[in-house]
Amino acid sequence: MELDKMDENDWKYHGEGNKSLVVSHVQLSRVLRLLKYPAEDSENPPQTAEQAFRQIQNIVDFSSSVMSSLLGGKFIRSGEVVKLPLEFVRQLSIKVQHQRPAWRCDKVMDIYSGCALCLPNLTSPPLHQPTHTPPLCIEIKPKCGFLPSSKHVSKDIKTKVCRFCMHQHYKVANGKWKRRSLYCPLDLFSGNRQRMQFAIRHLIEEPQNNFKIFKSGQCIYSSKEGSDELMDLNSLLHQLRPYFLHGINRHMTNKAVLNDFIQVLVNALLGGGEGDEGVVTDRRGEGRSFCEASVFNKERTRHASQGLPSDSVLFRILQTQMLDTLxxxxxxxxxxxxxxxxxxxxxxxxxxxxxxxxxxxxxxxxxxxxxxxxxxxxxxxxxxxxxxxxxxxKDCSIMIALVPRTEEEDEDEGQRRLRDFISSRPSAFSYSVSILDLDxxxxxxxxxxxxxxxxxxxxxxxxxxxxx
Ligand code: ATP
Ligand code: MG
Ligand code: ZN
Ligand code: MG
Known part of the structure; x- marks a missing residue:
């Protein structure tokens, strides 16, 4: 990638959040993450080019020196600041505009500073050998996984119903989303497989901005309100089917495909560097965390929190979230x-x-x-x-990259970040887990x-x- 010879035709719209817009390279496994401003400021940017550069450098430093040490370096790629030709950025902004979801267009892409964050594309892991089935990447924005226990909490409800579940009511009341999500982060962070499966099922049913699926680096599933091009659950399961078919089991029901898919995600979320066996589980979380708003709550006695394996991505994120003690x-x-x-x-x-x-x-x-x-x-x-x-x-995302293993593939040849072996019942994947959005x-x-x-x-x- 030569920064002075940038061509907007080499880049395509990849996605965006509240603060930044991301484009991906059509060939290289790279993304550029550009800042966004409120649309009212589009004529005069709120900061100078130097300030924008500083802001992005701060993001890199925060990710690499602070968050990486708290969350574990193995999950994090911090990237680097790049200076891009302004003409390239302007053309890029025009090119991607029509692909942006309408509900994100209250902000515009920064076309003035020429600064961006260049990162490895976590949705298209570079493969040492191309497989027949393209990699699947699942992005989960888990949000806050614990209930506050601070003595400063003035409203009792905050110690019973989690922030995400309460926020859902607020967002629906204010028209941000049409429907409430039944996902509860406390279920996902519980370490209890059934509760985790339940949580992921609800993320899939109502993805909002907490769940996305990428295939071959392209987002194929996310909030239905985002774009008409995205598929519904049935078409998703149709797409996932080839990943889970194996041997004699040619007639899997959609339900079985969904179950297996969720199972693989739970495994990846609980797995750490060493796989599932012999992992120390943190028992401090046991029995403590239940959200009264979770639909799963009715069965709470049978499914206490089990605690998370201490090298799992969820454990590291939860520990860091809990630095909010007051x-x-x-x-x-x-x-x-x-x-x-x-x-x-x-x-x-x-x-x-x-x-x-x-x-x-x-x-x-x-x-x-x-x-x-x-x-x-x-x-x-x-x-x-x-x-x-x-x-x-509380605001970061987890990216789980799943690469189907071919039978010939030698285990030791698995590439650097594709570690471990998930042996889900019907098929097997190599996976790698990363954390992104660490501003x-x-x-x-x-x-x-x-x-x-x-x-x-x-x-x-x-x-x-x-x-x-
Ligand atoms: P938020 O509103 O969640 O704070 P944000 O504006 O800070 O979001 P990001 O979450 O970093 O922006 O990026 C927006 C989206 O772009 C992500 O949700 C993800 O789908 C995609 N993305 C970001 N970084 C990468 C990456 N390195 N590789 C692949 N996709 C990425
Ligand atoms: Mg984000
Ligand atoms: Zn909840
Ligand atoms: Mg962010």
């Missing part, structure tokens, strides 16, 4: 303490690393936080840093977090609990 309600006064201090001593902002740099010193600040509040600004800063890291972990959340976003929390809880208390 809940936004307990954190906010500490945020105000820092804010007040910065008003009095604005020059201390960089020393406290409020906006980075996100390096080892930042990580150390949050890891060496005193256990008790000693009234210091250092304590407050450490808790704010921890909270921001936890926010990132630092801005310091100022804490105020809006508190407001959103209040809105979600009051909406739920007003309407939610009563809805079927």
């Amino acid at each position: 809940d936004i309600e307990g954190l906010y006064p500490l945020y105000r303490r820092v804010e007040q201090y910065l008003q009095d001593f604005p020059k201390k902002r960089s020393h406290l690393q409020i906006d980075g740099p996100y390096n080892e010193a930042f990580l150390e600040k949050l890891q060496k936080c005193p256990a008790e509040d000693d009234g210091s600004v250092e304590y407050a800063v450490a808790k704010v840093h921890q909270y921001r890291v936890a926010m990132t972990a 630092p959340k801005p310091f100022d976003s804490i105020t809006s977090q508190l407001r959103l929390d209040q809105k979600i809880v009051s909406c739920y208390l007003r309407t939610g609990g009563a809805l079927p």
Whole structure:
């Protein structure tokens, strides 16, 4: 990829989130992740090219020096900042515009800075030998997997119903989604296979922005509200069928295909570096986490949380999310303490690393936080840093790449990141698990977090609990 000879015809629309738009290379296993701005700012960008460069460099640093150490480097590819020719970026923006889902078009792609994040394309893992069946990649945005137990929580409901489930009511009430998802993160993070299967089933039924499937690097399944080109569940199962047929079992029902597919995902989510056997399970999670809004709740006694294997991707994400120990309600006064201090001593902002740099010193600040509040600004800063890291972990995505194993394939030849062997009943895959979307959340976003929390809880208390 030569940065001075970029051609928009080599790139195609790949997907987008709330903050960035992603294009993928048609041949190389690469993506470019570009920033987005609110559409009202499209004429005059909210930041200079240097600031955009700094922002993306911060994303790289945060991912590689902070999140990677907390989540485990084996899951993370941090990428690098690139400077692109402005004409290329402009042409690209025109080219992808018609493929963008309408509900994302309140933001526009940054065409002014020429800066982007270049990452390996996690949906099309480079294969050392092309297989007959293209790889499948499944993206899950799991959201927060625990209930707050902080003494600062003022509304009892927050200790019973998880944030995702409450937020669903809020989003439906505000027209963001037509239907509520019955997915509950506490089921996914439970480590209990039945609960995890149940959670994934509901992600598939109502994907919203929490579930996507890519085949040959192309998104084939996600929120139905996103685009007309995407398939429904039946066509999806039709597409998945060849991956799960084997031997004599030629007449699998759709239900059996779905079950096997979900089974493979559960295996990948619970597997770590060493596969399933001999893995230490973290028993601290046992029995603790149930969300009263989960449909699975009715069977809670039979399916307590079992805890997650300590080298699994879910365990690492949950541990990092749980750095939010005080809940936004307990954190906010500490945020105000820092804010007040910065008003009095604005020059201390960089020393406290409020906006980075996100390096080892930042990580150390949050890891060496005193256990008790000693009234210091250092304590407050450490808790704010921890909270921001936890926010990132509540917002990240897991990408599971599944590559069907051909019979001839020699196990040892499996490529670097395709490890382990999932032996699902009907077929076998090599898999690799990655974590993406690890941007630092801005310091100022804490105020809006508190407001959103209040809105979600009051909406739920007003309407939610009563809805079927
Ligand atoms: P969010 O709104 O979830 O915060 P975001 O704007 O921060 O999203 P990302 O989640 O990083 O953006 O990227 C948007 C989408 O692009 C992802 O959901 C994923 O489908 C795709 N994507 C991002 N990075 C990669 C990658 N390295 N390889 C393949 N696909 C990617
Ligand atoms: Mg995302
Ligand atoms: Zn829930
Ligand atoms: Mg993001």
